[in-house]
Structure formats: structure tokens, C-alpha cells
Amino acid sequence: MVSLKSVGKVYKYKMQEINALKAIDLEVNQGEFWAINGRSGSGKTTMLLTIGAMLQPSYGEVKIRHRNIYTLNDKERTNFRKENIGFIFQMFYLIPYLNVTENIMIHQQLRSDGNYVSAMRSLTEQLGLEHRLLHRPSELSAGEKQRVALARAMLKKPELILADEPTGNLDEENSRQVLQYLQDYTKSGGTVIMVTHDRSANEYATNTMNISN
Numbered sequence: 001m002v003s004l005k006s007v008g009k010v011y012k013y014k015m016q017e018i019n020a021l022k023a024i025d026l027e028v029n030q031g032e033f034w035a036i037n038g039r040s041g042s043g044k045t046t047m048l049l050t051i052g053a054m055l056q057p058s059y060g061e062v063k064i065r066h067r068n069i070y071t072l073n074d075k076e077r078t079n080f081r082k083e084n085i086g087f088i089f090q091m092f093y094l095i096p097y098l099n100v101t102e103n104i105m106i107h108q109q110l111r112s113d114g115n116y117v118s119a120m121r122s123l124t125e126q127l128g129l130e131h132r133l134l135h136r137p138s139e140l141s142a143g144e145k146q147r148v149a150l151a152r153a154m155l156k157k158p159e160l161i162l163a164d165e166p167t168g169n170l171d172e173e174n175s176r177q178v179l180q181y182l183q184d185y186t187k188s189g190g191t192v193i194m195v196t197h198d199r200s201a202n203e204y205a206t207n208t209m210n211i212s213n
């Protein structure tokens with residue numbers, strides 16, 4: 001599903017070169033739930049962004065479903081990302097002036113499309129958000145915000161979910177809900193790669209990896 005061969009990233013910062021990620025190899029199969037650990041600054045987010053077709057590595061090869069994603073042009077790569085990958089971040093990144101429904105449907109051009117409307121309804125019910133559909137992010141708890149971000153990422157049922165510290169701002173019960181949801185998703189054939197500092201999150205994963213640089 002995801003294959004990294006000797007992938008590295010060197011950031012140029014003023015006159016300096018920062019080796020953020022050094023020659024990482026990774027093979028992730030469909031249905032696996034990976035937890036990526038590593039100390040602060042070890043390159044976890046950098047790795048996730050390269051897998052997510054958002055950051056070109058300085059060297060190495062990133063393949064998703066046997067496709068070398070950095071040989072695609074920008075438009076093809078953006079389309080590939082939209083079709084195949086869902087993102088969840090610690091900071092949620094919800095649009096403040098849109099309500100829950102609109103945030104979940106943000107990437108859909110036709111928000112009246114019946115398929116997406118029914119997918120949105122079923123996700124919000126599953127995630128206990130059905131009574132909050134007209135709330136704006138400032139009117140939600142942290143756990144609810146993360147569940148909205150989760151619903152947004154899941155709307156198109158992407159094959160691959162990338163999660164960067166998805167429980168970083170949540171209490172134990174809300175963390176458990178998010179991790180359980182991601183685990184159930186992998187049991188139904190989805191694939192999840194999650195960066196986390198939270199050691200208890202590793203218990204939900206099928207595979208763990210520790211990176212250092």
C-alpha cells in the first residue's frame with residue numbers, strides 16, 4: 001500500500017542544511033495501523049507529509065499503491081491526494097466561520113450531492129455529532145472538533161488515513177474514541193499511519209516504528 005525506499009529530507013534554512021529525515025525505509029500493507037514514535041524533532045511530521053504527497057523528499061522513493069507519487073505533476077498529485085488520502089491533525093484545522101456540516105463537506109464541490117449528504121449523516125451519527133451539525137468550531141469541545149476533523153477525513157472513505165498526533169489535544173475518553181474509530185477502520189480494510197507521542201496509542205496499532213535522526 002505504502003512503500004518508502006531510503007527516503008530523506010534536507011531542509012535548507014538560511015545557510016544551514018537540516019537533515020530532518022534520514023534514509024527511511026517503510027512497507028505498509030493494506031489494513032495495517034501504524035504508530036510512528038520518536039522524540040521531538042526526529043522527523044515524524046516530515047515523514048507523514050512526504051507520504052501524504054505534500055512534501056517532496058530530497059531523495060528516495062515514495063510509492064502508494066505502486067505509484068511513485070513524486071513523478072506525478074502538481075495537478076495529478078493533488079488529485080491523487082484528494083482521491084486516496086485523508087488527513088487528521090492535532091490542531092484540527094477546521095474553518096472557524098463554517099458549521100460542522102459545512103466543515104465536513106468542505107472538499108466537496110457539490111455539497112448537495114446526495115451520496116455525500118448521506119455519508120455525512122451516517123458519519124456524524126456514528127461519531128455522536130448529530131446534535132451539533134449547526135455549531136461552529138468555537139461552539140464545540142476539543143473532542144467534538146477532532147471528531148469533525150475525523151468525519152471530514154473519512155467522508156470519501158480514503159484508502160489511506162494519515163494522522164499527526166490525533167489525540168494530542170484530547171482527554172483520555174476522547175482519545176480512546178478516536179483511536180477506536182481508527183482501529184475499526186483498519187479492521188474494515190482501511191490503512192492508517194499515525195504519528196504519536198502517546199505510548200498508550202501504540203496499543204491500538206498493528207505495527208510500531210521508532211524514528212530518530
Ligand SMILES: Nc1ncnc2c1ncn2[C@@H]1O[C@H](COP(=O)(O)OP(=O)(O)OP(=O)(O)O)[C@@H](O)[C@H]1O
Nearest residue numbers: 011012013018020039040041042043044045046047
Ligand atoms: N520548513 C522547515 N524548514 C527548516 N527546518 C524544518 C522545517 N520543518 C521542520 N524543520 C526541522 O526539521 C526537523 C524535523 O521536524 P518535524 O516537524 O518533522 O519533527 P517531529 O518529529 O514531527 O517533531 P515534533 O514531535 O516536535 O512534532 C526539526 O528539527 C525541525 O526544526
